Amino acid sequence: MADVLIIEDETIIRQAIMRLLERDGLHVTGAESVEEALANGPLSHHDLIVADIRLPGRNGMDLIEAAGDVPVIIMTSYASVRSAVDAMRRGAVDYIPKPFDNDELRMTVERALREHTLQRQNAALRAQIDADYPVTGIVGHCAPMQGVFERINRVAPTDTTVLILGESGTGKELVARSLHEQSHRRDGPLIAVNCASIPETLIEAELFGHEKGAFTGAERAREGLVEAANGGTLFLDEIAELPTAAQGRLLRVLQESEIRRVGASQSRRVDIRLIAATHQDLPALIRVGDFRDDLYFRINVMEIRLPPLRERSEDLPELAQFLLEKACRRLNRPTMAFSKDALVQIQAHHWPGNVRELENVIERAVILTDGSEVSASDLALKDADGDPAAERMDLSLEEYFRAFVRTHEAALTETELAKRLGISRKALWERRQRLGLQRRRQAG
Numbered sequence: 087m088a089d090v091l092i093i094e095d096e097t098i099i100r101q102a103i104m105r106l107l108e109r110d111g112l113h114v115t116g117a118e119s120v121e122e123a124l125a126n127g128p129l130s131h132h133d134l135i136v137a138d139i140r141l142p143g144r145n146g147m148d149l150i151e152a153a154g155d156v157p158v159i160i161m162t163s164y165a166s167v168r169s170a171v172d173a174m175r176r177g178a179v180d181y182i183p184k185p186f187d188n189d190e191l192r193m194t195v196e197r198a199l200r201e202h203t204l205q206r207q208n209a210a211l212r213a214q215i216d217a218d219y220p221v222t223g224i225v226g227h228c229a230p231m232q233g234v235f236e237r238i239n240r241v242a243p244t245d246t247t248v249l250i251l252g253e254s255g256t257g258k259e260l261v262a263r264s265l266h267e268q269s270h271r272r273d274g275p276l277i278a279v280n281c282a283s284i285p286e287t288l289i290e291a292e293l294f295g296h297e298k299g300a301f302t303g304a305e306r307a308r309e310g311l312v313e314a315a316n317g318g319t320l321f322l323d324e325i326a327e328l329p330t331a332a333q334g335r336l337l338r339v340l341q342e343s344e345i346r347r348v349g350a351s352q353s354r355r356v357d358i359r360l361i362a363a364t365h366q367d368l369p370a371l372i373r374v375g376d377f378r379d380d381l382y383f384r385i386n387v388m389e390i391r392l393p394p395l396r397e398r399s400e401d402l403p404e405l406a407q408f409l410l411e412k413a414c415r416r417l418n419r420p421t422m423a424f425s426k427d428a429l430v431q432i433q434a435h436h437w438p439g440n441v442r443e444l445e446n447v448i449e450r451a452v453i454l455t456d457g458s459e460v461s462a463s464d465l466a467l468k469d470a471d472g473d474p475a476a477e478r479m480d481l482s483l484e485e486y487f488r489a490f491v492r493t494h495e496a497a498l499t500e501t502e503l504a505k506r507l508g509i510s511r512k513a514l515w516e517r518r519q520r521l522g523l524q525r526r527r528q529a530g
């Protein structure tokens with residue numbers, strides 16, 4: 087039973103609220119003042135506090151701070167909307183205007199209690215995940231991954247620039263997210279930019295923003311991605327793809343904590359933490375003049391190197407199982423398991439596309455498998471060497487969708503087909519329209 091504390095100095099009002107909430111099955115205690123409430127025991131014993139803003143002695147505002155994690159609803163007269171706004175700013179979860187409407191009060195209390203329960207459940211879930219995996223959502227027990235976790239835990243709480251190295255698909259972005267989530271910037275933005283995906287001519291304006299008229303087509307001034315990361319983390323993936331001019335601008339941002347938009351004469355202060363990643367050999371690029379050595383020295387303060395999947399074979403069974411559960415959840419399929427021969431194949435494969443390839447192979451197998459077991463043939467991996475995996479990787483999900491629909495549509499209803507694909511019937515219909523994949527009528 088949820089426990090609610092009412093602090094209200096007017097006895098009639100306090101008792102009326104207590105009776106009202108007791109009728110809703112809540113355990114309610116009352117106090118005339120903040121001092122009396124504190125004398126009766128720690129505030130943390132309650133699930134919710136409803137307090138008048140004007141009280142004799144310490145007022146309701148003081149209480150918000152004293153309440154810590156316990157949500158506080160403030161009661162205020164219509165005349166003092168201003169103080170209600172102040173109370174919300176200082177952390178009250180809601181306010182109830184006086185004179186109050188009984189139903190409105192009950193609904194506000196119920197909503198605050200529900201949100202508080204949800205928050206507690208989320209915190210418990212997060213703690214559970216943290217306990218299962220040392221760094222949120224990153225699977226790996228092999229020695230090199232343990233080294234990676236140790237570095238993440240050490241460097242995450244600092245503002246140090248981190249350079250993540252590793253082949254494509256080894257989890258560089260995942261590590262960057264984890265560094266952000268474990269830093270004091272976690273409530274700030276994480277802006278992830280793949281430098282290879284922005285055309286060279288646009289990259290400076292995209293990253294650093296521009297003033298109106300800075301170049302043809304710049305009709306309005308625009309904030310860049312670096313500024314958007316202010317107060318948070320900027321993750322620059324494939325940093326080796328940054329053209330030399332942009333490298334110079336980035337270096338200035340890092341050295342001076344200031345940014346100058348393209349075409350601007352004034353600088354603006356920015357507070358960002360940079361995490362960079364690349365699969366390339368930066369010292370080799372420096373030698374041929376494609377990467378600035380001063381930028382390299384500035385970003386290479388702390389290095390995290392991710393091993394390729396082929397060097398992590400002891401992690402493969404756990405990682406495959408983790409990705410299988412993830413795919414089943416995403417595609418709305420009941421839990422599945424790998425057959426023995428599937429696990430043998432997973433161990434034998436070379437995984438040139440690393441974890442991303444493993445994830446794609448598993449997701450496709452989940453889509454194509456009927457039963458609850460994924461067999462070696464569902465994985466469609468050939469052998470450890472010379473397997474044209476890259477060819478299969480080129481098959482887009484749309485092509486799989488097309489093949490899956492054409493193979494199964496004669497035997498399944500649209501509802502069954504949608505369910506097997508893990509999408510709604512409406513989504514199936516829409517995708518059919520988009521791909522020109524009209525339903526074929528069955529002969530006879």
Ligand SMILES: Nc1ncnc2c1ncn2[C@@H]1O[C@H](COP(=O)(O)OP(=O)(O)OP(=O)(O)O)[C@@H](O)[C@H]1O
Nearest residue numbers: 223224225226253254255256257258259260441442
């Ligand atoms: N150790 C891991 N545990 C669980 N999932 C992982 C792990 N490593 C990678 N993944 C998953 O594999 C996919 C690819 O990872 P990610 O995008 O982080 O790789 P990347 O190195 O940044 O690739 P690229 O260099 O091509 O951008 C993601 O879906 C990620 O969640």
